[in-house]
Amino acid sequence: MMTTSDNRPAVSTRSQGASSNRRPPRGNLPRRELLPRRENVIGWLFTLPALVMYAVFVLLPLALSIQYSFFRWDGIGEMTWVGLKNYATVLEVPDLLATIVNAFKLVVFFSFIPVSLGLVVASVIHRVATGRLGAISRTVLFLPQVIPLVAAGIIWGWLLALPGLINQVLRAIGLGTITRAWLGDFDWALPSVGFIGIWVLLGFCTVLLWTGMSKLDPALYESARIDGASWYKEFASVTVPLLRQEIGVCLTVTTIAALAAFDIVYVTTAGGPGNSTAVPGIQIYILAFTQQRIGLASALAVMLMLLVLAVILPIQRLTREVS
Amino acid sequence: MLSKRKLFSLIVVLAMLLVTVPMPASTSLAQEPPSCGTDPVTLRAYFETGFDLPFRLAEEFTNQFPNVTWDISQDQFTNLINSTPRLLSGDNPPDLIRLPTMVSFANQGLLKNLDGYAAAFGWDEWPVPQLDQNRVAEDGTRGSGTLYAMGLNYSLTGIFYNREQAAQIGMTEPPATLAEFEALLAAAKDAGLLPIMQWGSAKSGMGLAFPLQALMASLGPVGPINDWIYQKPGATIDTPENLVAAEHLQQWIEAGYFPPDINAIEYTDANARFGQGEGVFIFNGDWQNAGYDTDMPGNVGFFLMPPAEEDGAPAAMSAPLTFGIAANAANADCAAFFFNWVATDPVARQIDVEVGGSNPGGPSGLEMPAVTEGSITNETLAAGVIVGEAGTSMDFIANATSAIFAQGWTPELQKMVGGRQDAAGLLQAVQEEYLRQLAE
CATH class of the missing domain: 3.40.190.10 (Periplasmic binding protein-like II)
Known part of the structure; x- marks a missing residue:
């Protein structure tokens, strides 16, 4: 939550215009403090409902999770203080640690591929398909965002099954030897789940990046072309650097989606086969609700949160500090 | 000073107290088995989605005992595993609930001890293996000890x-x-x-x-x-x-x-x-x-x-199709009566076999309900x-x-x-x- 709300200023300052990328100079700030107190109070009153909701539904559960992570507790009876033992357990039990490794593998599929592919697709749409064709292709790519992930997961489960459509197509084009139960295969289950992630997130990245591109000054491209820049040169030297902040937002959102993945994985494989797609989200759920080990589940959740912050904060820093 | 009338009322009240106070504490459970009574009762129940049997049994139970109505919630088995502890420990716990597992809930004191009912209804005399799987000993092992659940039938x-x-x-x-x-x-x-x-x-x-x-x-x-x-x-x-x-x-x-x-x-x-x-x-x-x-x-x-x-x-x-009663259930007596009815009533046993496909259990000597010819249930x-x-x-x-x-x-x-x-x-x-x- 913290990181996504941090994104917003990045987007809005960007959208104020390509030329004024920087925040207002600091010298303006003290004037705010001179505002009459009453207005300050009214301002706080307006934000109060949102603040209360945020405190009750985000900050309080966060604090409670941190508290629980130091106890052994079944969710009902007495809580026993165990200090850092739950954290040590997470690091000692190989199955728990393996879920974190799987989460990082998912980052490749949920984040790197959709963002890089999204850049290419958006720039193609931006350059080639400007009219109705562009609108249609953007809509088609964005559609997966509209479908509930659980429904999408179930449908992908059918498509990827051994008797499913994907294998039927492969057989029809003479690739019968590579057919398999994609979600039940040790080597292919994680990439298959990752593929569903690409399908979901590509549209989001494409639309966001395309919006950024359409706000860039056309004069920049014009001068690049006059200088004889190739498509690739134009892409690498004009588009990507100027879209730094949009790319940052895409990376942030998709990386969180990968590290905190639950719904797609739970609906398609439930962590199988043999824990090969088990991610921290699934493990936290099983520990907390099936095994009633609230303390251990909370410790894993806190570690996941720290991990997400450790990955996201550098991305934020890197993409916001525009020279 | 007390008026005559007030004095009379006081004597009547004291007399009533003397008559009624010693009554409820001791032996009523052993003498007459608990039942659903005649006043309106609403049994709160949690059943497993996709399995018709408990729903059909509940329907027939209301047919025979019209004062009992049902407030049934249902969920998938895997979700029940996760939600049962919270349902049992909540403010309004179910009278009757499908139990995916039971040892931890019994140890946590969330399930009603059914030993009293077993004695009152004579379940103790049923063929032994039926109840054993639902017993939990004090050391937390299953198979013997206190009875915490009953089977609606016994699968194979x-x-x-x-x-x-x-x-x-x-x-x-x-x-x-x-x-x-x-x-x-x-x-x-x-x-x-x-x-x-x-x-x-x-x-x-x-x-x-x-x-x-x-x-x-x-x-x-x-x-x-x-x-x-x-x-x-x-x-x-x-x-x-x-x-x-x-x-x-x-x-x-x-x-x-x-x-x-x-x-x-x-x-x-x-x-x-x-x-x-x-x-x-x-x-x-x-x-x-x-x-x-x-x-x-x-x-x-x-x-x-x-x-x-x-x-x-x-x-x-x-294994028994295990159901339990929450420790703080409002209508535990009626739920226990339902367990007994399922195992002994001829219509209930018929539904048990026809819909559930499994042995209805119950006391030895009861006739096994007839099954449709050609059914695999035979x-x-x-x-x-x-x-x-x-x-x-x-x-x-x-x-x-x-x-x-x-x-x-x-x-x-x-x-x-x-x-x-x-x-x-x-x-x-x-x-x-x-x-x-x-x-x-």
């Missing part, structure tokens, strides 16, 4: 087969030994048929736990397996007999007796595909009887897993008698702890299918996980 597992395909591979009668059964599996493979349909996706849990446990009971005694499930001190699943059983299963996997996509097949898909003729055999329980009767009428048969030795007795997993009920007489019934190895299925059997058996785990490693890994969970 074994091997269902496709009659047409069985005839095709020359099976004229059910195999008498494990060797005969394995010869049939090989014959099915040679004939180009799928020998065994089974499910194995982590979403519904690994169905290979069924043939594995059947092999364990075929090759060794059931006692140590039950001890392990009941969490008896020192019990282990990693025994020499079980190792041989796991090796047989590994050979079956390597011989291609199961579908190649088993790790992605869910429970409902496996049964649908078996109903469409994919698979000569399937290891399953009698709760699926109605489904098989519908999907393949007249074409489905059933036999118990044969013993390894010719003079051995067949064994089977058998065969499963007859098999239940054999297992009952031999005393070779077991609970499910998947039920040993609340998470042993999700965290132990399912991933390790999936690894075995994928060639990443062998028989010895499987038992060792599950035993380690079991000990880790018990240590919590």
Whole structure:
């Protein structure tokens, strides 16, 4: 939550215009403090409902999770203080640690591929398909965002099954030897789940990046072309650097989606086969609700949160500090 | 000063107190069994989605006792596992709830102690194994001690087969030994048929736990397996007999007796595909009887897993369809009366067999309800008698702890299918996980 709300200023300052990328100079700030107190109070009153909701539904559960992570507790009876033992357990039990490794593998599929592919697709749409064709292709790519992930997961489960459509197509084009139960295969289950992630997130990245591109000054491209820049040169030297902040937002959102993945994985494989797609989200759920080990589940959740912050904060820093 | 009238009222009140006070405390439970009374009662119940039986029983119960109405919620079994502790410990706990597991809830004091009801209704005199699986001792082991739940019926597992395909591979009668059964599996493979349909996706849990446990009971005694499930001190699943059983299963996997996509097949898909003729055999329980009767009428048969030795007795997993009463339930007496009614009322027993497909249990000497001719239920009920007489019934190895299925059997058996785990490693890994969970 913290990181996504941090994104917003990045987007809005960007959208104020390509030329004024920087925040207002600091010298303006003290004037705010001179505002009459009453207005300050009214301002706080307006934000109060949102603040209360945020405190009750985000900050309080966060604090409670941190508290629980130091106890052994079944969710009902007495809580026993165990200090850092739950954290040590997470690091000692190989199955728990393996879920974190799987989460990082998912980052490749949920984040790197959709963002890089999204850049290419958006720039193609931006350059080639400007009219109705562009609108249609953007809509088609964005559609997966509209479908509930659980429904999408179930449908992908059918498509990827051994008797499913994907294998039927492969057989029809003479690739019968590579057919398999994609979600039940040790080597292919994680990439298959990752593929569903690409399908979901590509549209989001494409639309966001395309919006950024359409706000860039056309004069920049014009001068690049006059200088004889190739498509690739134009892409690498004009588009990507100027879209730094949009790319940052895409990376942030998709990386969180990968590290905190639950719904797609739970609906398609439930962590199988043999824990090969088990991610921290699934493990936290099983520990907390099936095994009633609230303390251990909370410790894993806190570690996941720290991990997400450790990955996201550098991305934020890197993409916001525009020279 | 008190007026005469007031004085009179005071005397009347004191007299009433004297008469009524000693009454309720002592013996009413033992003398007259609890019931639902005659005042309106609303039973709050949590049932499992997809299983008609409790709903039909509830309907019939209201027919016979119109003062009782129902407030029924339902959820999938896997969700029930996760929500039961919160439902039981909540402010408005259910009078009646389907229990996926029970030891931890009993230890946490969330379930009503049913010993008083057992004495009042005479459940103690029913044939012994029925109630044992629902007893929890003070040290947390199952199988003896206080009664915390009742079964609406008693399921039985074994091997269902496709009659047409069985005839095709020359099976004229059910195999008498494990060797005969394995010869049939090989014959099915040679004939180009799928020998065994089974499910194995982590979403519904690994169905290979069924043939594995059947092999364990075929090759060794059931006692140590039950001890392990009941969490008896020192019990282990990693025994020499079980190792041989796991090796047989590994050979079956390597011989291609199961579908190649088993790790992605869910429970409902496996049964649908078996109903469409994919698979000569399937290891399953009698709760699926109605489904098989519908999907393949007249074409489905059933036999118990044969013993390894010719003079051995067949064994089977058998478990009560367990329901409990929350410790703080508002209408516990009425819920207990419902349990007794299900096991003893002729109409309820009929529904139990027809809809549930399983033995209704209850006191010995009650007549077994008639079953539609040609239904597979006739065969499963007859098999239940054999297992009952031999005393070779077991609970499910998947039920040993609340998470042993999700965290132990399912991933390790999936690894075995994928060639990443062998028989010895499987038992060792599950035993380690079991000990880790018990240590919590």
